[in-house]
């Protein structure tokens with residue numbers, strides 16, 4: 001039995017399909033005649049309750065449907081003559097992002113909430129893809145907390161459209177933070193990567209923790225400065241590549257939990273030099289249209305040179321998440337060639353509409 005609908009995450013030139021299950025099982029996804037397995041060097045994975053199957057974007061975009069094949073293991077996996085339960089098959093239609101009017105909803109900082117963010121997204125209406133931008137589980141203290149990711153994505157997308165997942169600072173906390181990467185989309189094991197959904201090109205960035213690595217809160221378990229140095233090399237590589245220069249790209253977006261071009265008070269005033277460098281490289285070489293952030297637990301549209309632009313915003317920054325008691329506000333986007341509608345909606349059914357050129 002599947003616990004939620006599949007979550008089809010876009011990362012690099014793949015879709016990474018995550019499916020949580022109730023019982024120990026093996027899984028593969030069928031697209032046309034081809035099977036793509038959740039495997040580890042030829043062994044079907046069954047120890048994790050969340051399956052991950054990587055498929056080429058092109059294959060799923062063309063087929064527009066896929067079948068999740070799940071087979072529970074009868075009793076414990078044996079060294080020889082293991083027995084399986086009957087095969088379960090679940091068919092899903094899939095609609096890739098197409099066209100010059102692309103609707104997307106952005107959710108972050110849900111901190112374990114599911115109902116309220118789903119309601120806020122429903123208030124925005126039909127979407128072509130979904131973005132989860134960090135701090136979705138409150139922390140990684142237990143693997144079961146990861147399920148709120150699949151619940152939100154499974155309910156909003158129905159397994160029928162793509163999603164994007166970016167890590168936030170709370171995702172770095174707790175005993176299981178080091179294996180979080182097995183439960184979310186990554187490229188070469190990294191939580192920073194590029195993605196493409198239709199004519200939207202995206203750069204997913206990860207600022208790591210929000211205080212110095214030596215902060216006692218982290219109990220000497222963090223080396224985010226080292227991680228960000230690796231990420232700097234990645235950003236420079238992406239900036240110099242042709243991947244964001246394709247003529248078919250309509251909009252370039254940066255998706256990052258922390259709006260890193262603003263100045264924070266101590267102890268949050270970290271990496272100012274490095275973040276200035278990131279912003280400069282992105283602005284000069286990538287020239288993005290919009291930067292989508294969360295983290296601040298409020299919403300707002302911040303143009304270049306505006307109230308939070310201290311380290312050189314590469315473009316307009318939209319901060320789009322406000323969690324509260326039994327409440328959530330997120331943001332919907334309608335990307336068009338010449339402009340983007342930015343529509344904040346909340347779980348109480350309120351909307352505020354803006355347009356960014």
Ligand SMILES: [Fe+2]
Nearest residue numbers: 135168169295
């Ligand atoms: Fe955060």
